[in-house]
Amino acid sequence: MAVLRARKTNNEADQPSSPVLRFGSDKPLKLDAGTLLSPFQIAYQTYGTLNDARSNAILVCHALTGDQHVASTNPVTGKPGWWEVLIGPGKIIDTNRFFVICSNVIGGCLGSTGPASTNPATGKPYGLDLPIITIRDMVRAQQMLIDHFGIEKLFCVLGGSMGGMQVLEWASSYPERVFSALPIATGARHSSQNIAFHEVGRQAVMADPDWHGGKYFEHGKRPEKGLAVARMAAHITYLSEAALHRKFGRNLQDREALTFGFDADFQIESYLRHQGMTFVDRFDANSYLYMTRSMDYFDLAADHGGRLADAFAGTKTRFCLVSFTSDWLFPTEESRSIVHALNAAGASVSFVEIETDRGHDAFLLDEPELFAAINGFIGSAARARGLSL
Amino acid sequence: MSVNRDQRVDLEVVANLIPPQSRVLDVGSGDGSLLELLQDTKQVDGRGLELSQRGVNECVARGLSVIQGDADKDLEFYPDKGFDFVVLSQTLQATRNPKLVLDELLRIGNRAIVSFPNFGHWRVRLSLFIQGRMPVTKDLPYSWYDTPNIHFCTIRDFVNLCDELGATVEKATALDANGQKIGLSMPWWFWNFFGQQAVFLLKR
Numbered sequence: 001m002a003v004l005r006a007r008k009t010n011n012e013a014d015q016p017s018s019p020v021l022r023f024g025s026d027k028p029l030k031l032d033a034g035t036l037l038s039p040f041q042i043a044y045q046t047y048g049t050l051n052d053a054r055s056n057a058i059l060v061c062h063a064l065t066g067d068q069h070v071a072s073t074n075p076v077t078g079k080p081g082w083w084e085v086l087i088g089p090g091k092i093i094d095t096n097r098f099f100v101i102c103s104n105v106i107g108g109c110l111g112s113t114g115p116a117s118t119n120p121a122t123g124k125p126y127g128l129d130l131p132i133i134t135i136r137d138m139v140r141a142q143q144m145l146i147d148h149f150g151i152e153k154l155f156c157v158l159g160g161s162m163g164g165m166q167v168l169e170w171a172s173s174y175p176e177r178v179f180s181a182l183p184i185a186t187g188a189r190h191s192s193q194n195i196a197f198h199e200v201g202r203q204a205v206m207a208d209p210d211w212h213g214g215k216y217f218e219h220g221k222r223p224e225k226g227l228a229v230a231r232m233a234a235h236i237t238y239l240s241e242a243a244l245h246r247k248f249g250r251n252l253q254d255r256e257a258l259t260f261g262f263d264a265d266f267q268i269e270s271y272l273r274h275q276g277m278t279f280v281d282r283f284d285a286n287s288y289l290y291m292t293r294s295m296d297y298f299d300l301a302a303d304h305g306g307r308l309a310d311a312f313a314g315t316k317t318r319f320c321l322v323s324f325t326s327d328w329l330f331p332t333e334e335s336r337s338i339v340h341a342l343n344a345a346g347a348s349v350s351f352v353e354i355e356t357d358r359g360h361d362a363f364l365l366d367e368p369e370l371f372a373a374i375n376g377f378i379g380s381a382a383r384a385r386g387l388s389l
Numbered sequence: 390m391s392v393n394r395d396q397r398v399d400l401e402v403v404a405n406l407i408p409p410q411s412r413v414l415d416v417g418s419g420d421g422s423l424l425e426l427l428q429d430t431k432q433v434d435g436r437g438l439e440l441s442q443r444g445v446n447e448c449v450a451r452g453l454s455v456i457q458g459d460a461d462k463d464l465e466f467y468p469d470k471g472f473d474f475v476v477l478s479q480t481l482q483a484t485r486n487p488k489l490v491l492d493e494l495l496r497i498g499n500r501a502i503v504s505f506p507n508f509g510h511w512r513v514r515l516s517l518f519i520q521g522r523m524p525v526t527k528d529l530p531y532s533w534y535d536t537p538n539i540h541f542c543t544i545r546d547f548v549n550l551c552d553e554l555g556a557t558v559e560k561a562t563a564l565d566a567n568g569q570k571i572g573l574s575m576p577w578w579f580w581n582f583f584g585q586q587a588v589f590l591l592k593r
Contacts, residue, residue, distance in 0.1 A: 318454070320449065339456050339458075340463070340466040341466075343456075343463075343466040343467050343468075344466050344467070344468055345468075346467075346468055346471045348434070348436065348454050349436070349454065349456060350445075350448075350449045350453070350454045350455055350456060351445070351449075351455075351456035351457055352442075352445060352446050352449050352457075353442055353445075353457060354446070355442070369446055369450075372446070372449075372450035373446060373449045373450055375450065376449050376450035376451055376452045376453075377449060377452065379452050380452025380453070380454075383452070
């Protein structure tokens with residue numbers, strides 16, 4: 001089963017089951033690394049209908065291990081879209097009203113050009129021959145997709161975590177194309193602690209003998225153990241101590257007593273092993289390296305002479321930031337410093353901190369206060385944009 | 390909120406001072422009543438700063454542009470003259486450093502509008518003078534030990550502070566216990582005695 005899915009992931013990289021937009025040598029993607037990526041492709045999903053004025057488009061940016069299947073069944077896992085609680089007909093982001101676009105980021109593994117994609121120069125997967133991808137590169141590619149739809153100004157760009165970084169980059173790089181921006185549980189830079197956790201994950205992948213210097217496909221292997229460990233470590237950072245303890249405590253897994261060995265005695269161990277195992281079925285290890293690196297490199301203030309407010313100078317975009325009390329990956333202070341920068345830039349900004357013990361992952365869950373904030377913000381922005389109810 | 394919500398007769402007085410389409414920052418925006426009133430009747434570009442997270446979340450859910458923050462700490466992040474009007478309604482007495490806050494309001498806004506409960510009102514004086522107790526009124530419903538209001542002032546005190554900060558009083562209104570405006574021709578001492586709330590329009 002795992003092997004079958006692995007093959008499926010690999011196929012999705014070149015021939016995704018979602019729509020895909022291919023750019024030839026006439027339209028290369030300029031990368032921050034200083035090179036051009038060409039040819040390249042963007043896999044995407046859309047929901048709803050673009051109105052005649054092309055003013056009702058919402059771009060959803062996915063997180064580290066997310067994909068374009070935001071509101072429809074994932075072709076690899078068979079599970080519902082990752083934000084179906086929020087997006088769909090009659091939902092908070094109502095696809096009867098809005099045209100929702102979500103694309104797989106460049107460097108991803110579900111159809112947009114990434115390390116698992118075939119390198120046209122060699123006929124083999126790129127592996128580590130793909131240049132390092134930055135958040136800005138991802139946004140630049142998304143911008144070319146938006147051009148393809150003939151959309152001049154997006155009604156809203158939203159996303160959480162790495163998706164939130166893209167939202168900030170969009171608002172900073174293309175302010176005239178973003179009417180409203182909704183970055184959730186994110187930061188304007190990756191903190192030292194966050195880089196540290198990512199490095200642990202990357203080292204776990206690279207320490208797996210099946211990684212083969214990134215050329216594992218050529219060896220008919222995948223560094224599943226390393227990637228699973230990376231996911232296990234990362235997963236802890238997405239939760240909170242309180243939530244873990246509430247959910248698992250010190251409960252034992254399918255046994256009455258400790259075994260005095262290294263089996264998964266505790267439920268939490270079994271849970272993490274499961275998280276690691278299911279992750280490798282749907283994600284490419286090299287892509288994980290590239291994605292984590294893109295977040296590590298993100299520092300919006302540094303791109304603007306060290307002053308974050310300058311990233312948003314003169315912006316007319318309406319912002320709403322959301323953070324969660326128990327998120328220790330992107331604590332409230334990260335959002336607050338963005339809010340202060342936006343204030344200094346004279347921007348229109350709302351900021352909501354939501355009380356929850358569900359940690360960073362709260363943005364993906366059914367959080368009524370999050371939905372109320374999104375609903376209020378989108379509603380007032382829609383009125384200001386003249387979009388009928 | 391630092392005063393009884395049902396008694397916000399000052400909101401309309403504040404709203405009447407603000408011309409349509411102004412850029413307004415409401416410091417201590419509470420449940421967003423003033424911002425909503427201004428958006429509905431004056432189509433202002435309104436922003437709010439509110440201490441209570443619950444208040445903020447409710448405001449944002451209602452489509453208002455509000456952030457959580459503290460008037461004592463967070464005003465420094467706003468640019469000079471970023472707004473036409475900065476409103477501080479019924480919040481001054483709850484700030485830690487009213488002088489600094491007022492100074493910031495005058496920096497951020499072309500004009501500042503400040504409303505506050507007058508501690509010189511005769512009922513307050515009566516309570517202290519006759520009963521020897523800290524006053525608890527409809528407007529100031531808290532006991533001394535649980536009140537968020539830590540820096541009360543009278544209308545006269547406030548006028549003195551404005552002088553110290555080099556602020557010009559462009560307009561002042563005092564409201565009596567029934568929310569009625571007290572005649573403009575009346576002298577300061579009369580306002581200070583019968584005004585239950587005061588609303589000042591300031592410029593520097």
